[in-house]
Amino acid sequence: MDHTLLNWIIFIPMMGMAAILLCPKRSVGLIKVISLVATFIPLVLATWLYFVGFEVGSPAYQFQFMRPWIYSSSEAMNMKVNYHVGVDGISLPLVWLTTLLLFIGVPASFGIKKGEKAYYALLLLLEVGIIGVFVSLDYFLFYVFWEIMLLPMYFLIGIWGGPRREYAAIKFFLYTLAGSVLMLVAVIALRLETGTFSIPAMTEIAMRGDLLGTKLFAGGMLLGMKFTTWVFWFLFVAFAIKIPVFPFHTWLPDAHVQAPTPISVILAGILLKLGGYGLMRACFPIVPGAFDDFAFTLGVLGVISIVYGAYVALGQTDFKRMVAYSSVSHMGYVLLGVAALTEWGANGAALQMFNHGTSSAAMFLVVGVIYDRAHHRDLNGFGGLSQPMPVYWGLTTLAFFAALGLPGLAGFVSEAVTLIGAYNAGDPRFRVLVLISVIGIVITAAFLLWAIQRVFLGTLNEKYKDYPDINAREIFCQAPLLFLCVALGILPFYLLDWMEGSVEHWVSSMSQAIQIING
């Protein structure tokens, strides 16, 4: 029960943050080195965990660490909160992706020239929060990490962002907080109902069909709706805002457009995954009955996100806004795949989360490269950039192809697996949804190809004639992401094998629980 490895992964960035705070403001070089080290060590540890420590294929939580945290002698005030962390096949790839993207985020931030000390300190704090959410197995701890993330993000967007940064930062904060207070209410209700904060224990109780809400509400009903239904919607909204699912997505374009490039990378690459991960870990398994009742609604929301996100992206003239809307579209697959409740669907969703993490991060880096040179992102203002920047053109095309799901690249595998899974769902109406979501794929291809055409092809604008090609630092940031896009397109089982055990267990236990609950 006592593996301290995860603690190191969580808290080494925090130590790095403390070290940075002790540094004098002017020694920027030292601060950058500390940030690199403090993000590199977790990456190494996570890599070791992935390839060596983790028992592949096992559905169990591994590398658990548990200590009592908040206990009290008074019965009424005894919250029984534990510090409990662990990973399974669903969270491990995301933990690894987090450590990777944060490590990339540091050199990608070298262009930032104001308040470096505060910037890197906040970046490291952000990593603490994100990894904490992915490994928490105690709902109280989960919530604490979930909220810790918000503050650094607010300042990172608000201080180092674009012209409308203040608006974007508070909008991001307010949206997420509005969701998370609902989560808090639901979590407390669950705690009072089950007597525990432990996510695995709560899940087990719910899976037995014993979570009825009768302790808190007469007959488990509140205002004519079942307790579990309330919990489901409260939690779903909290996570759906993060994903973001239509109609909760309006904070995303603003936050993305205003955030500095490395923060956009982290936002798209990981923060959105917290929503999807939250649904799989901390929402659906706890209220499987309500999930079953609304599975089709979820599928519809997913498909609306896919098609609507892509369609809106098609209309954008701001490069970054276009990429931001593509995230809405791509994250729709996650919801669709999970809602189908088939092994293929869930595996595809988990895979899509990881692959979107790499491809969207790569796309935001692409935008960052051109923005650093041109200081604008107007898609119609470029043209012919393939001539001065051929390498950049190649890398961009690769990233875009991975995103639009070209066979042989990562995006294709996850989208195909998701759609196949959704097509085979128990509910035949899902077939219609799959057919509709294909429209999304077509539109995605359209806007990405059109963007390439507008930026790289056509006549070269004289202004851009002398632009230097992508430099070594930028390639260094891009390379691992593009490598993953290619590698996981050809060898997806390097991810699938790790996830499969947990995902399949997830699907089978969910189906079983639904059967029990529906009698």
Next chain:
Amino acid sequence: MEYWDGMKAIAPELWLTGFALLALLVDLLTKGRNSRTVGYVTLAGLGVTALALMGQSERVTAFGMVEVDAFGRFFKLFTLAALAVVCVFVMSDRRERQHGIGEYYFLLLGAAVGIFFMVSTNNLLLLVLGLELLSLASYSLAGFHKGNKASAEAALKYVIFGGLSAGVMIFGISLLYGLTGTIDLAEMATLGGEGLPRGLVSQLAASPIPVGIAVTMVLAGFAYKISAVPFHFWTPDVYQGAPTPVTTFLAVASKAAGFGALLRFLGVMFVRGDVQGLVADYGGQVGLLIAVLAAITMTVGNVSALGQSSLKRLLAFSSVAHAGYLLMGVATMNNEGFSAALYYMAAYYFMNLGAFGVVLYFEGVNGNDHIDSLKGLGRKAPLVSIVMVAFLVSLTGLPPTMGYYGKFLLFTAAIDNGMTWLAVIAGLNSAISLFYYFRIAKALFLEEPSDESVPRTQPIFTGMLTAFGVCTVLFGLYVSPIMQWVVSSMDLLG
């Protein structure tokens, strides 16, 4: 010998009174030349009183009126700790040293004596006396800047509202006395028998409506002290007009005293183990009334705070909102909710004293308390500004701070007692409050400074604020010490 036992039981109050007079005397002797000396005398007085308090462990009733128990001790120590900080505020604020400083400290200590009696009595007469002592001292303190129009206006408003609500409260008490024939809460809350006193239970059976009117009227008096809607109208004007240390005192110590007395009133009347079963239904209705009051209070407070541009006014409405959150714990009418309210009070102590301290600091820098004048201070005074963010995070109720854990406990209590709707309203209110709290953070860090001047450093003051910031976070992660204290302080309902 009973007399001396009684005097021993109220030794802390006596010490406090003695030091109040000593402060006056010292001021007279030094002729106001060395105002710091009076400050040190006051601090010494607070320390001695605290020691005297901590020496008490027995639960006794002195003179049949003063209850010496852990519950009262919680609020007394709270008051002393708050006053100590207010003293430091006064001592480090240059502008405060121009006027008759001896009276300043005397009035603060006098107010504390009022609080001491108010929170530790079952006798409604003594309760009113304590309340009035606190109020009278507060009125004069609010108008302490004699030449200042805003200060004078604040004092006058405070007096008028205070007089009105105290009148309503005393009328309510007189009704209770008429109905039950006693002014002792513990006697009131019994079955009663032939002759006097006639217990509340039999009165409830005979005449529930008069009892309801009486209780509601008494609640109005408390609502004024804790600035709950609709008795909050004085709050923004008084908080803004009064000198900042006084505002701090009103926002923290005076409000806590109001809650202390309110909790004791409701606790002894409706929640105590031996009466709860008999009056539970009625207590539940009072709880529902308070729950509605809580919902309205927090919503009005937060929504009104949105448009404020003066920091002190903003914090005034925020303190109204926090009264609403605290009432949420009161509304549950049981040990769980009361304990949660007590913990939140401790959180409130750190985050509000800290926030007012920062406001005082910025007032010293800018000469005003306008939000726009904070622009870019995050770069000029980084430590204080970062600490302010910790207070703001805690006030909003985000982890990992005391404010979060307090809200968590309050939400738990509300949901556990069938008030999920209240928890949802409170949660959405937290989201609203984020918007105005983070206007301050935005001004500090997200906006550019208007000039290059560098503020004067005040190492002691900054150090104290930093300590408060650290406590706000530390006790939010390591909650046991304060939780332990809270749990052991709930002997009221035993």
